[in-house]
Amino acid sequence: MSETKQYIQTLLAQKNISLIKGRETVFEEFTKDESNILAVKQIQENQKMMLDKWILQNRISDIIDTQIIIPNSTVGKPYLAAIDFSRLGMNDLSYTEFESLDQYGLEYNNETESITGTPTKSGDFKIKMKFRVNGENEDSDLHEKLISLIINADPKSLWKDIPSDADRDEDWKLKNFWKPDNVTDFQPLGEKHIVVSSKRGRSHANVGSFRDDDFAFKELEGTGWSIVSVADGAGSASLARLGSKLACEFVVKHFEENFRGETILQLDDLIASNHQSQDETKQKDLDLFLYNSIGKAAFSIHKSLQDYADRLEVPLKDLHTTLIFVLLKKYSFGYAILSFGVGDCPIGLLNKDMTEIKLMNWLDVGEFGGGTRFITMPEIFSSSKFATRLGFKVIEDFSYLMLMTDGIYDPKFVVEANLEKLESWTKFLNDLYGENESHNVVQLIAKNVELPKQLSEWMDFWSSGNHDDRTLAIVF
Amino acid sequence: MRRLPVYLLLDTSGSMSGEPIEAVKNGVQVMISSLRQNPQAIETAFISVITFDTSANQIIPLTDLASFQMVDIKATGVTALGDALKLVATKIDSEVQKTTPDQKGDWKPLVFIMTDGIPTDNWQNGLVEFKKRKTAFVVACAAGAGADTSILKQITDNVVSLDTADSTSIAKFFQWVTASIGVSSTKVEDSGKEVQGLNELPPPPSELNIVV
Numbered sequence: 001m002s003e004t005k006q007y008i009q010t011l012l013a014q015k016n017i018s019l020i021k022g023r024e025t026v027f028e029e030f031t032k033d034e035s036n037i038l039a040v041k042q043i044q045e046n047q048k049m050m051l052d053k054w055i056l057q058n059r060i061s062d063i064i065d066t067q068i069i070i071p072n073s074t075v076g077k078p079y080l081a082a083i084d085f086s087r088l089g090m091n092d093l094s095y096t097e098f099e100s101l102d103q104y105g106l107e108y109n110n111e112t113e114s115i116t117g118t119p120t121k122s123g124d125f126k127i128k129m130k131f132r133v134n135g136e137n138e139d140s141d142l143h144e145k146l147i148s149l150i151i152n153a154d155p156k157s158l159w160k161d162i163p164s165d166a167d168r169d170e171d172w173k174l175k176n177f178w179k180p181d182n183v184t185d186f187q188p189l190g191e192k193h194i195v196v197s198s199k200r201g202r203s204h205a206n207v208g209s210f211r212d213d214d215f216a217f218k219e220l221e222g223t224g225w226s227i228v229s230v231a232d233g234a235g236s237a238s239l240a241r242l243g244s245k246l247a248c249e250f251v252v253k254h255f256e257e258n259f260r261g262e263t264i265l266q267l268d269d270l271i272a273s274n275h276q277s278q279d280e281t282k283q284k285d286l287d288l289f290l291y292n293s294i295g296k297a298a299f300s301i302h303k304s305l306q307d308y309a310d311r312l313e314v315p316l317k318d319l320h321t322t323l324i325f326v327l328l329k330k331y332s333f334g335y336a337i338l339s340f341g342v343g344d345c346p347i348g349l350l351n352k353d354m355t356e357i358k359l360m361n362w363l364d365v366g367e368f369g370g371g372t373r374f375i376t377m378p379e380i381f382s383s384s385k386f387a388t389r390l391g392f393k394v395i396e397d398f399s400y401l402m403l404m405t406d407g408i409y410d411p412k413f414v415v416e417a418n419l420e421k422l423e424s425w426t427k428f429l430n431d432l433y434g435e436n437e438s439h440n441v442v443q444l445i446a447k448n449v450e451l452p453k454q455l456s457e458w459m460d461f462w463s464s465g466n467h468d469d470r471t472l473a474i475v476f
Numbered sequence: 477m478r479r480l481p482v483y484l485l486l487d488t489s490g491s492m493s494g495e496p497i498e499a500v501k502n503g504v505q506v507m508i509s510s511l512r513q514n515p516q517a518i519e520t521a522f523i524s525v526i527t528f529d530t531s532a533n534q535i536i537p538l539t540d541l542a543s544f545q546m547v548d549i550k551a552t553g554v555t556a557l558g559d560a561l562k563l564v565a566t567k568i569d570s571e572v573q574k575t576t577p578d579q580k581g582d583w584k585p586l587v588f589i590m591t592d593g594i595p596t597d598n599w600q601n602g603l604v605e606f607k608k609r610k611t612a613f614v615v616a617c618a619a620g621a622g623a624d625t626s627i628l629k630q631i632t633d634n635v636v637s638l639d640t641a642d643s644t645s646i647a648k649f650f651q652w653v654t655a656s657i658g659v660s661s662t663k664v665e666d667s668g669k670e671v672q673g674l675n676e677l678p679p680p681p682s683e684l685n686i687v688v
Contacts, residue, residue, distance in 0.1 A: 072543050124509050152542045158515035203516060203662065236663070365575055410580070417577040465477035465519040 004040045005031035056135055063090060063131065064145045072150040073119045075157070079106065082114040092134045095142070099128040104151060122153035156462060162208030164200070177242040181211055184452040189219055189226045191330055192401075193446045194475045197455045201407055202467035212240040212321075213405050213469035216248035220255055223264050224329045227255050230471055232345055232405040234320035234374060239312075243319030246308055247375055250301045251325045259327075263293065271336050275394055286392070294340050294390050298323075298375065305376055316376050323375040324361060324403055328475070335398060339391035342380055344372045345405045346419050350429075352397040357425045360391040363416050400429070400444070400476050407470035411463035436461060444476050479582045480520040480661050481538055481572050484653075485560045486549070487591035488527040491622060492641070493551035496592060499643035503650030504546050510654050512541050516661040520583075524567065528560035529553035538571040557595035558602030561631070565605040583664045584612040586671075588653050592619040592641045595627060603631055612660065612670035615677075617649050618687070625687045634674040635687040648683040 008031055012019070019027055030036060066088060070081040085093060098108040098115065104127075105120035127149045130142035164181055165173060172178070181200040187193065200211035212233035219226045229251040233240025270286045301323065309316040322343020329336050339347050341361030349358040364373040373380055380386060409419070412431065418424040434441035440458040443451065459470050486500055504525065511517040518541045525536040525546075530553030536544070568585055575581030614632035618625045620641035628635045638645040655678040660671045671677060680686065 067548075069545060072545065074542060122512075124505075148545075150545070152512055152518065155515055155518055158513065158518065206515060207662075415576075415578055415580055463477075465479075467516070467519075 002031060003044075004037045007040045007044070008036070052135070056133065059092070059133055060143050063093070063133070064143065066090070068129070068145070068147045070115065070147060070149065072152060073106075074152040075119050075122050075154040077154075078116075078118050080114055080116050082112065085113060093131050094134050094136065095132040097130050097142075099130060101127060104149070119151045122151045125149045125151065155464065159202045159206050159467070161202075161205045164204070164208055164210045166208060177210075177239060177245075179211060179214070179241060179245060181205070182456065183215075184456045185217075186452045187217070188446075189217060189228070189475060190224070190328070192226075192328075192475050194228060194473060195444070195451050195455055196471070196473040197452070197459050198471040199407075199456070199459045199469065201469040204469065206467075210241040211469050212244055213407065213471040214241075214244035214248045215403075215471055215473055216252045217473065218252045218256070220259055223259060225255070225259055225264065225327050226329070227252055227325060227327050228401075228403055228473055228475060229323065229325035230345055230403040230405060230473055231324070231375075232322045232343060232407070232469065232471070234322075234372075235468075237318050237320035239314065239318045240321060243305065243321035243376060244323075246305060246319065247301055247321050247323045248325075250304045251297070251323070254297050254300050254304075255327065258293070258297070267293070268331075271331065271394065272333075275331070275333050287387075290338060290390050290392055291387055294327075294338055295386065298340050298342070298389070299381055302375055302378070302381065320374040320376045322364075322372060322405075326360065326401065326403065328401065331394075334394055334396040337391070337393045337395065337398075337401065340389055341391070342373050342375050342377075342389060344409070345403065346409055346413070347391070348400075348402045348404075348419065348425060349393060349395065349398055350400045350402075350425060351395060352399055354399050354426070354429070355422070357420065357422050358393055358395075359419050360393065361389065363419075365416055400474055402475075403471075403473040405469065405471040407466070407468035408459075408472050410468065411461070411466035432458060438462075444474060446476075478520070478580055478664070479522045479538075479540075479573075480657075480664055481568075481582055481585035482521055482523045482657055483538075483564050483567070483585055483587045484523065484525045485532075485557075485564060485587065485589040486525060486527050487529075487555060487557075487593065487619070488549050488551050488553075489529045489555040489593055489596075490552050491555075491593050495643050496619065496641040496646060497549060497551040499641075499646035500590070500650075501546065501549055502643070503646055503653075506647070507650050507654040507657075508541060508544050508546065511657060514658050514661070517658055518542060520661045520664065521657055524571070526560055526564055526567070528556050528563075531556050532560035532563040534563060534567055538567070554596040555591065555593045556597040557589075557591060557627075558597040558599035560589075561599065561602030561606040565602075565609050568609045568611075583660075584610050584670050586612050586657065586660055587614040589614065589616040589628070589631065590619055590646075590649065591616070591623050591628070593622050594624045599627065606631070613673055613677075615653075615656070615674070617684075619646060619649070629687065636680055636684040637687050638683060639685070645683045648681045652678065652680050652684060 073079040101107050106115050106117035108115055126146040129145045129147055132142055165178055184197045186195045194217055196215050198213050198215055215230045217228040229248040231244035231247040233244035270289055274282050274286050305319050306316050309319055322345055324341040324345045324347050327338040339360040344363045344365055347360035412428050413419050413424055432442040442454045442458045522538045522540050523544055524538040526534045527549055535547055572585055573582045615634045616628035616632050618628055618637040625635055625637055659678055663671055
């Protein structure tokens with residue numbers, strides 16, 4: 001049976017027209033008519049064409065509906081997103097291009113089938129992929145598919161730097177216990193030198209709030225002793241900036257008033273005799289002395305802070321601050337170093353040839369972040385661990401004695417355990433010497449007049465998620 | 477670096493289909509875009525999305541904001557809130573780092589729960605597990621009249637409700653979640669302290685009723 005005849009028969013059947021008996025010959029003639037044969041052929045061709053077109057259309061819609069996910073990018077960070085078309089089941093793409101990627105600083109590489117470049121502007125965008133699939137004419141219109149492109153802002157660009165005293169007068173500063181956002185100092189300290197930089201963190205700069213860190217140091221005249229103190233006011237305390245400042249000042253004041261006369265003569269004796277020969281009794285006497293003098297000092301600072309809070313008629317917790325301090329004196333046999341610490345700020349002592357690190361204090365860190373202790377908490381004095389907050393060490397000489405707040409320790413040492421590792425300190429020193437992203441060099445030598453500036457610049461290092469106030473005091 | 481983990485527990489049961497689920501999807505999108513503009517949030521906040529319908533699924537593991545991409549969610553099935561609480565408990569165990577001598581601990585996680593219905597599973601079992609985990613705070617949102625605030629009150633003290641689960645109200649809820657994450661990340665960075673409860677969060681907009 002001819003194809004034409006079969007087609008017409010099916011058509012008639014679809015239309016419910018039956019062939020009347022006796023008309024078979026007429027029908028046979030009809031199906032052999034040239035014009036009818038042609039018509040059927042054309043119909044079949046058109047049907048095939050339409051079918052093919054629909055299949056193609058369907059395929060294009062599939063491609064448009066299939067989600068292509070590309071990784072997020074960041075302004076200023078080199079970006080490469082390879083699009084795995086075969087994994088997406090899109091092997092039948094005969095042509096692809098992306099429209100106007102250059103406005104984001106990106107381009108599409110047809111060879112590697114990837115989007116590359118360094119993004120220049122941030123935002124949530126839809127980029128247009130234009131494509132053609134196999135089976136389409138080379139000059140046919142391109143189809144469009146939208147793909148989400150997220151470009152994050154450069155985190156550094158999101159931070160603002162608002163001075164804490166912007167448009168404020170002296171009266172306001174006084175009433176609000178204002179202090180400078182950044183402070184640097186460089187002085188002789190006994191036979192050593194001290195350089196300190198204390199900087200307001202980006203999180204405070206971003207909203208124009210105060211620096212909560214503070215420091216103080218002093219050579220206690222006529223005693224041979226020097227004192228260095230660093231404090232970090234609790235961000236949650238409304239007067240933290242004042243708490244840390246007072247704590248440091250009170251430390252200096254307390255020892256100026258109490259570290260003299262008989263007291264230091266007695267201490268000199270105890271240290272000297274302990275150095276000559278060690279026995280249990282001598283050690284006990286020294287421990288007792290330290291407990292009574294340094295421990296008492298810590299408590300007196302707590303009391304002074306309490307008195308100050310009372311005068312201001314604010315709760316003591318408004319002045320919450322951590323506190324570390326060291327006293328150092330040079331003897332004929334070496335340096336004696338006394339220390340005290342509450343909170344999460346470390347005191348590190350590096351020996352002369354930098355082969356040993358002594359961490360003078362342990363840190364108050366909680367199971368989760370933020371579980372520190374403050375000098376303003378009465379419970380620290382009644383704790384059985386109180387005596388362990390005191391530190392004592394005699395060392396022939398030292399290269400560096402460093403006191404720092406967690407704004408330095410968190411990014412540079414990360415965890416407490418690293419503070420006892422020499423390699424962490426070596427790395428830290430190399431960082432100071434210039435092995436850092438910004439190539440800032442801090443030359444820790446006494447005659448370096450640029451030192452304060454160098455340290456201050458170094459302190460601006462970028463560390464993601466670490467934008468606390470930073471204070472670093474180095475005795476060398 | 478200490479991360480601030482945020483868990484979003486979203487009801488994707490059948491009753492959420494249509495406007496509510498679209499509003500939730502949109503709410504998460506807008507929230508992420510907006511938090512990306514906050515320097516503290518983009519560096520500290522890590523977000524996870526757990527959906528619950530007939531069962532609970534973590535559709536997005538704890539992910540930093542910069543690489544976060546929302547996935548499509550569909551509303552179907554019933555309301556396995558208990559399963560979701562159980563799942564978030566195990567995810568807190570596996571994803572939130574504790575401070576040890578060798579690693580820096582994360583901040584305590586924030587948990588936001590949004591539901592428009594009554595749990596269909598044994599939610600008390602899930603709650604027992606969930607309560608064993610440390611969180612900074614948990615906020616539960618009853619979206620529309622179908623939710624039972626008294627059940628949510630047993631999960632957390634911080635319960636808010638929306639009169640209707642329409643797109644405007646849901647959008648307002650997510651705006652407030654956004655502000656709350658912003659405040660929390662600023663607070664942990666600034667003061668080293670977590671936000672403890674509703675009173676330390678930004679005041680909720682008028683569309684959110686605080687359930688006492």
